Amino acid sequence: MPRPRSEKAQQAVLAAMRRAVADGGYEAVTIEGLAAEADVSKQTIYRWWPSKAAILGEALLEGEIPGEPLELPPTGDLAGDLRAWFRAAHAHLARPENIALARALIAVTATDPDLGAALNRRFARQTVAWVSDRIESARETGQVRADADAAAIADQIVAITSYAALLGRPLDDAHADAFVEVLLHGIAAG
């Protein structure tokens, strides 16, 4: 019988990736560095992952980075919920290791569109689900127009957040609130 895959080695590599990205950025990550840091041979890495990007992908999913905002319970007040979501998300991004990971995700996406798109979809899914839920609920209580496109709104929210991460300039509360205001009421007069 063959020797089974070493779970310990896998976790060490993923952890090493998270650490390496946090200090130095994705581009500076090296397979050799990862191997040394995780105390694993290069061959073991190559056996289990096809690319640096794939390791990052797995590391991100295991680490479920932007998951915390999801924990926010709905209050029944859509505007309040969205504001709270922005605050949680951008507080999360304010921590250096988290923004480094977010940027790494963006770098992978910009470089390897297919893998990147898959990763982004997985991450965005949570957010989109959460936001869509709130908007559906709000529609049922009449807070939102019947024809509002919940998914499009969720996409906008993700885009805004992603762009803020890219530039390393998380939204402050005032801007987040202004954004929620626009989303809900638009800018048209009257």
Added chain:
Amino acid sequence: MPRPRSEKAQQAVLAAMRRAVADGGYEAVTIEGLAAEADVSKQTIYRWWPSKAAILGEALLEGEIPGEPLELPPTGDLAGDLRAWFRAAHAHLARPENIALARALIAVTATDPDLGAALNRRFARQTVAWVSDRIESARETGQVRADADAAAIADQIVAITSYAALLGRPLDDAHADAFVEVLLHGIAAG
């Protein structure tokens, strides 16, 4: 009084960078490849640019990539103008070489935040200026609320577009129109 900098060599390098990014992506670009392609010595490249990212930056600025949308004349109808802008911008991004350059810009930004932020600012400036202008005009003709934050709206537009480029999925007309609708009227009922 030494021999003057060769303008031809510079342009050849920038052109080579644009070509290389267009087929292969930013990460695959190599200084050696650039040198060979531009028929220039490596030393000449290192003499004038501190990094691959800097070359891309200059190449982008000289190429004034997303400049075309700016040409759109204002019609006095804000919603129409914004819709037209989205169509133009996303038609631009639909061309493979343009989306490759846009993605390269994002990759640089994700990797070197400082340089990237500067480049993004330069690019966004045009868009922000154009959008802000329209919104100001619209405010004067009473189409827009007095307290609308033009710059924030412009940022959102840029973010949406950047995210679409990142994912390689330019907005189709229906989504663009829906987005303009939200911006103008929000999603709140009543």
Added chain:
Amino acid sequence: MPRPRSEKAQQAVLAAMRRAVADGGYEAVTIEGLAAEADVSKQTIYRWWPSKAAILGEALLEGEIPGEPLELPPTGDLAGDLRAWFRAAHAHLARPENIALARALIAVTATDPDLGAALNRRFARQTVAWVSDRIESARETGQVRADADAAAIADQIVAITSYAALLGRPLDDAHADAFVEVLLHGIAAG
């Protein structure tokens, strides 16, 4: 437990060095050229040798260049033996690849005195041993003065040969014989 050093690669490099020196001279030898010629990567060369000079040194030692003269059997006639040694040595040096190697040794020595001195000592040792032996035997048979300094004589012989190699002008038989004559009888009258 890792993969062991490739003996084949080593030998290929040393052989390439000998070939390269033979046609082009030591200064024209290039690590890159060696690597290409030996069909070995630069990295492998840098892994095992600290410098071009070290490679030459090892190549020389493995090739045991001026070894042939040593094969000469003693005949009991010191003058005859020395004459024979000179003829053998300078016949050896008359071959282009051998003089190229000898010159390379001199070039290294002139450039890196420490390494060069070590190499020279190794090479001279054989000659010195051989000459000293003959002189000792000759002393025992009364052919040589009791106070003759065998090592000094050997050094002179090496020096003469080295200088001839440097200038690329191996001694002809007449000069060699004249030199042996001086060594044995001096130039003083009576």
Added chain:
Amino acid sequence: MPRPRSEKAQQAVLAAMRRAVADGGYEAVTIEGLAAEADVSKQTIYRWWPSKAAILGEALLEGEIPGEPLELPPTGDLAGDLRAWFRAAHAHLARPENIALARALIAVTATDPDLGAALNRRFARQTVAWVSDRIESARETGQVRADADAAAIADQIVAITSYAALLGRPLDDAHADAFVEVLLHGIAAG
């Protein structure tokens, strides 16, 4: 009609070469370094010398390195004169800058036999002339055998000295004296 060659620049280059060789050795000398050190443009160097070796050659000749031994006046005692010559020559070589220059000469010779041979001939000429003179005089006074080959002896002396310089181990007085003893009387018994 045109501006004449700048004597100052020439001298500065030659002096820079001597200095550079003295600290760092011939191989470490670069044309660019020379130019900077001499405060002269590269072009000026290339205008007047075809190679690094040629500059060294001229620098050596102007500096007339091993000239001092020549100043020794003949005393009528051949053995004494030769001993004095060795002492002077090897005292000269004991100074670091002189041995560096001598080694540079050897390096050039080992590398570029034609130029090197010419330089060596020029240098050796003085020594050979001096030694030959003494031996001729000694022959006339009956100190030396009629058939002694003065030029061959002179060559041996040069070879010994050159080899000592190469190895960086100038002869001490005892060895020099032993060498003179061998030259004059040989090692044969009786």
Added chain:
DNA sequence: TCCTAAGCGAGACGGTACGTCAAGTCTTCTG
């Protein structure tokens, strides 16, 4: 006196090689 041809500094240019780094593959031995 001023003209003009060369000398000169500065330094950009296309190259070649340097010595280093990491990528991804392979071989060997140990557990």
Added chain:
DNA sequence: CAGAAGACTTGACGTACCGTCTCGCTTAGGA
């Protein structure tokens, strides 16, 4: 047979000099 250790080929990195080539500025003669 998975895994560590690490040798191997490959190819790019950024640097140092090479020798050539403009530049614009002296700096003498000869007109």
